[in-house]
Amino acid sequence: MGSWGGITSRPHRFGGVEFRFGRVELGHIHGDSLADLPFPKATRDSLIADGRAERHHVLPDTGWLSRRIRSESDVDDVIELFRLNYERISKRRSGLAK
Numbered sequence: 001m002g003s004w005g006g007i008t009s010r011p012h013r014f015g016g017v018e019f020r021f022g023r024v025e026l027g028h029i030h031g032d033s034l035a036d037l038p039f040p041k042a043t044r045d046s047l048i049a050d051g052r053a054e055r056h057h058v059l060p061d062t063g064w065l066s067r068r069i070r071s072e073s074d075v076d077d078v079i080e081l082f083r084l085n086y087e088r089i090s091k092r093r094s095g096l097a098k
Contacts, residue, residue: 004086019082022093026085035067035078037085052077 007026012018016030027037036056039047041063047053048065056064067078 004083007086021086021089024089026082026089029069029078033069035069035081036064037067037081038062038064039085039088043088047081053081 004021006021008020009017010020012028012030014028014030016028018028019026025038027035029035034057037053044053044055044063044065048055053065053067055066056062057066065081067074067081069075069078
């Protein structure tokens with residue numbers, strides 16, 4: 001993700017590493033076992049329905065989702081979720097989406 005324009009990382013307030021695009025958090029990773037990402041609820045619901053994620057482990061009624069990392073293929077899936085969020089926020093910032 002470091003090669004995606006405008007992405008920075010820093011320690012997350014609840015542990016792990018947080019990734020930001022400007023002032024917007026794309027999500028964070030807790031160690032090597034769990035990623036949490038914010039999406040609009042409709043997008044979150046679709047990702048969960050497709051089996052790509054689950055409701056957030058602490059905040060299940062928000063737009064946040066969680067993705068457990070148990071294997072190498074899960075790492076690829078987490079990167080895809082971060083990329084999806086990056087592209088969504090990039091469009092919003094450029095005025096192409098709301």
